[in-house]
Amino acid sequence: MNYPEHFIIGFILGIALSFYFHFSIPNILLWGAITGMAALLPDIDHPKSKGTQLLNMFVFVICLFLSISYFTNIFYIAGSTIILYILYILLYTLFKPRHRGITHSFFALGVITVISLFYLKFPYLLFIPLGYLSHLFADGVLKVI
Numbered sequence: 653m654n655y656p657e658h659f660i661i662g663f664i665l666g667i668a669l670s671f672y673f674h675f676s677i678p679n680i681l682l683w684g685a686i687t688g689m690a691a692l693l694p695d696i697d698h699p700k701s702k703g704t705q706l707l708n709m710f711v712f713v714i715c716l717f718l719s720i721s722y723f724t725n726i727f728y729i730a731g732s733t734i735i736l737y738i739l740y741i742l743l744y745t746l747f748k749p750r751h752r753g754i755t756h757s758f759f760a761l762g763v764i765t766v767i768s769l770f771y772l773k774f775p776y777l778l779f780i781p782l783g784y785l786s787h788l789f790a791d792g793v794l795k796v797i
């Protein structure tokens with residue numbers, strides 16, 4: 653399945669979940685889009701996928717967000733952001749998984765869920781795992797690891 657289908661499935665599920673929690677219209681669209689983008693994440697194991705392109709665009713911002721959540725000193729934030737970014741590049745280059753490998757597993761879904769639990773509050777923590785899970789079902793790849 654290609655990225656538009658994955659995004660649309662995630663978007664629709666995100667909108668449905670937003671309606672369930674009675675979000676405002678802008679929040680419904682926002683969390684629908686976030687869920688749609690989360691549905692692209694499992695394909696980061698493919699270098700030309702939209703998920704990889706999106707991750708490469710936002711990885712520095714994600715590293716900055718993670719650093720800001722731990723440190724208050726600007727030098728620690730800058731250093732931590734750069735170190736996390738270099739780690740991402742090293743890990744992605746050295747341990748690049750095969751396509752539809754570990755990123756298409758319930759193990760990866762568990763990792764994403766734990767990260768969501770750590771950074772988001774209920775009910776927002778449900779959206780990214782929901783998008784990720786929708787990708788696994790849409791691809792028909794339901795394996796543990």
Ligand SMILES: [Zn+2]
Nearest residue numbers: 694695756791
């Ligand atoms: Zn996939």
